[in-house]
Amino acid sequence: MITTVTMNTSLDKAYFIKSRIVNGTVMRLDSCRTSAGGKGVNVARAAALCGAKVQAAGLAGGFNGQQLEALLDKDGIAHQFVHIAGETRCCINILDQEYGSTEYLEPGCEVSADEEQQFMQRYPEIIRDSDVVTISGSLPRGMSKDIYGRMTAIAKDMGKAVILDTSGEPLKQGIKSHPTMVKPNQDEIEQFFGIKIHNMQEVIRYAGKLWDMGIPYVVISLGKDGALLVSGDGIFRGRPPEVEAVNTVGCGDSMVGAFAAALERRYEAKEALRYAVSVASANAMSPNTGDFDPKNIERLTAQATVEKL
Ligand SMILES: Nc1ncnc2c1ncn2[C@@H]1O[C@H](COP(=O)(O)OP(=O)(O)OP(=O)(O)O)[C@@H](O)[C@H]1O
Numbered sequence: 001m002i003t004t005v006t007m008n009t010s011l012d013k014a015y016f017i018k019s020r021i022v023n024g025t026v027m028r029l030d031s032c033r034t035s036a037g038g039k040g041v042n043v044a045r046a047a048a049l050c051g052a053k054v055q056a057a058g059l060a061g062g063f064n065g066q067q068l069e070a071l072l073d074k075d076g077i078a079h080q081f082v083h084i085a086g087e088t089r090c091c092i093n094i095l096d097q098e099y100g101s102t103e104y105l106e107p108g109c110e111v112s113a114d115e116e117q118q119f120m121q122r123y124p125e126i127i128r129d130s131d132v133v134t135i136s137g138s139l140p141r142g143m144s145k146d147i148y149g150r151m152t153a154i155a156k157d158m159g160k161a162v163i164l165d166t167s168g169e170p171l172k173q174g175i176k177s178h179p180t181m182v183k184p185n186q187d188e189i190e191q192f193f194g195i196k197i198h199n200m201q202e203v204i205r206y207a208g209k210l211w212d213m214g215i216p217y218v219v220i221s222l223g224k225d226g227a228l229l230v231s232g233d234g235i236f237r238g239r240p241p242e243v244e245a246v247n248t249v250g251c252g253d254s255m256v257g258a259f260a261a262a263l264e265r266r267y268e269a270k271e272a273l274r275y276a277v278s279v280a281s282a283n284a285m286s287p288n289t290g291d292f293d294p295k296n297i298e299r300l301t302a303q304a305t306v307e308k309l
């Protein structure tokens with residue numbers, strides 16, 4: 001089983017509007033959709049579509065938290081959230097013809113030291129039956145910046161593979177516990193090393209530096225250009241087939257979900273990369289986040305290419 005952890009969950013609202021947006025006026029929406037959100041929740045949906053047994057975990061609170069759990073129930077995704085006093089935030093995505101997607105993210109509630117401790121107490125029990133644990137996204141205000149590092153260390157001590165997909169200080173702290181895999185995109189690796197990347201040679205160099213820090217699988221995702229994997233079996237470049245991209249939000253999360261499934265199935269590094277770039281490209285073809293037609297996976301996997309460098 002796979003457990004996906006999301007500390008900063010959200011209730012995602014997509015607002016679709018056909019008319020031109022005129023700021024400062026009343027705008028009527030043509031349709032809207034509410035879904036359970038937060039990066040690890042997207043990972044859970046993607047892993048489930050890959051056919052993996054998965055549960056979503058993390059923090060949820062208030063009526064929004066209850067609705068998030070109800071939406072997961074509807075999607076048939078098991079969950080074990082620790083309930084907090086604050087209200088789970090809403091994130092609004094306005095989709096229109098002129099601007100494409102404009103997101104409004106609520107800051108979210110503060111998490112107390114007591115609530116953090118409650119989560120950490122329950123965490124070993126929550127992940128007990130899982131082979132792979134994924135930890136995704138930002139931390140809510142009030143949480144310790146080293147919590148992902150502590151969660152990684154606990155899971156590894158319990159014999160589990162850990163995928164850490166975050167950025168900034170939580171990534172810097174988390175890497176110290178040597179997760180099995182990290183998946184920064186280009187922005188995130190630039191921020192991590194405080195550099196600018198100009199070419200593939202530099203992607204390889206900095207991915208190698210992360211690998212040298214004791215991370216067995218370093219994946220750098222490069223949007224439509226695919227991804228680079230540095231592993232003990234070598235360095236691989238994976239490219240997805242060309243697809244008609246309608247919404248690339250959550251492509252990274254889908255990649256993490258697919259890689260988690262690949263680790264659980266003990267795919268070889270090269271095949272894990274092929275599978276992950278393909279599943280992620282399936283997400284790009286779908287208007288929903290971390291949600292795609294699983295029927296496309298086999299065809300896309302056959303078309304994706306992986307080259308050993
Ligand atoms: N336009 C695209 N066409 C095909 N595949 C894509 C496209 N964009 C992304 N992908 C696939 O998704 C993978 C991850 O994408 P990306 O590098 O954008 O992740 P990310 O920035 O972490 O995304 P997010 O954090 O929004 O989930 C890529 O390696 C690729 O396989």
Ligand SMILES: [Mg+2]
Nearest residue numbers: 165185252253
């Ligand atoms: Mg990402």
